[in-house]
Amino acid sequence: MNDLEELIRAEIVERGCIPFARFMEMALYHPQYGYYERAADQTGRGGDFYTSVSVGSLFGQLLAAQFAEWVGQLSQPFGSDNTKFQLVEAGTHDGRLALDILSWFQQRAPELLSQLEYWIIEPSTGRRSVQEKTLKTFVPQVRWFSSWSAMASQSVRGAIFANELLDAFPVHRFGWDAARQIWFEWGVTWDANGFQWIRVADSVRAATSDPRQFVWPEIPQELTAALPDGFTIELGPSAEAWWFQAACALGQGKLLTLDYGLDQEAFFAPHRAAGTLRGYHKHRLVSNLLANVGRQDLTAPVNFTSLQRAGERAGLLTERLLAQAEFLTRIAEKAWADPSRFGEWPPQMKRQFQTLIHPEHLGRAFRVLIQSRS
Template sequence: MPLARFMELALYHPEHGYYTRADRPIGRAGDFYTSVSVGRLFGELLARRFATWLDRLAGPVQIVEAGAHDGRLAADLLVALDRIAPALRSRTEYWILEPLARRREGQVQTLAAWANRVRWFADWRDIAIPVQGVIFGNELLDAMPVHRWSWDAARGGWRAIGVGLDGDRFTWVPLARPGDGATHPEFPAELADVLPDGYVIETSPAAESWWHAAAKALQRGWLLAIDYGHDTPDRWSPARTGGTFRGYRGHRESPDPLAHPGEQDLTAHVDFGAIRRAGEQAGLQTEVFCSQEQFLTTVLSELSRDAAAMAAWSAPERRQLMTLLHPQHFGRAFRVLVQQR
């Protein structure tokens, strides 16, 4: 089967999928950290950026989150937003896009205190009115299914690689046909002469079409992704010949991402060039593509006018800030794409 189908089942199978199961916390007790699991400060910094944006729009506005997982970021954001921008409270709704019923149950519990301001939707088709405000996801796109390709230097073309069975082990196999909706990777033509045989790369039509749908749903406002990934030039690094598809278990990269489906997280770097094009094709303008460090530093530089707010941060919150900004933690590997209409 195509890798995208394998990922869909391993991550989102209604019973056995890694993200469907309730016993998969993110953070110290889980398999990986995200900026959300570092602490509540990430939510506060996003709330400050969103408040500046929402202030520029009149009338009812929405913050739409996808990939809300256990609802923790939504809670951190709502607490901070009410404190920082009380005037927005009466005209701001928080919407969560959550296709998994079990995840939604957990989010409803976490967000019980905001029951009258939070609404849930399974996907874009359920949202009848256009969004005016902010649509965003933290580490959403890297969790979407990818197709895998390997360069055939002799033929000068791409081979689709999927998942097969060898005895009772899952293993990589060439596919006679790429999976539904999969198209060959687009790449700079001059690379055709130099790409080494077997060079592996992934594509994610699922992430691109999600972003395109989000862009179309946005009538006025900002669409934002925070994730690890590459823009077109560094996507084709000669140093990385085996692709970026990975498994994580117990805070370690798994030696075999195809083993134990449902028991480990599966992920691949986001192709930000393709995501940016998907938004622009839906009429959005790209405002910023930068590191998380640069993005949060801009928020901090505006915040420095509010010295009392920064002085009120506790020692653990100051450490959270260092982790979010530090190039060897979340600062550099994580990128932020902001598009707007």
């Protein structure tokens, strides 16, 4: 049993069992032993999974070209000669995407670089120091905030974005009890064979998680009547709350996420009866999500419908929800038409583009939600 497993076990012994969301939070984000706090590379060939960023620098360059176009559409703040705009990234991880974006501005749109402020929302001090090293040449441009509230009343004029952030947020797991026609929460307990799934008793659930934090999906009566016993769904209230806060921070411009996710009704497809939570280790799906704690990735697709509603509650307009392939192809087509923005693509850039848009790689499963405030 590793140190993190010991800590989780102690919490279970004290509380009887813990909601899965708490287990996932500790497994991924424990400040000392959490999966994302380790020095090791989690993404790319040597890690556990690929992200669009780990494919190469083209992804960041395409995003930067899109941001430059959007920034050109911002209106001037009334009565002000301050032409600054902000790009705000969260889930910055090792800072590679930030570096690719800032380098593109430096090389291809230097006239905008002096107006650009790159803000990073990073709760982890360990991750922040990794990012500071990656971005050392752009230090005057970059500012870190530990949370949305640390930004106080400063509002963003530009774009707020994240790549594969929200699918790494802790989720609660619920199962359908067909006999009682109610959802029960899956928790985690421990026995001599390791961590085990357990149905959280209603009384324990009331004491450990606040039911008011869940916006339950609207499920038609006919669907619940047909759901098989044990049908499992995941709900991510923290992702939705994060999106709402981001939406509130946006004064003018775009809010976008590029992520692995589904529309709400897709969570109820018969082939997803066992839920959508996944674990990855060395590019393979793991069979036991509760094993190897802190050493394997845990992830669940985002619910784009609930994000969309959260943004709209904060006054944003939903512009598009589209496949990553379509989003990046549109940007690339504009870039090809204006060689000053990109120049000739060498073969390795063409290969990166194929990987980013290929339906079997990152093109179809990854989608882009864009909301805006004008």
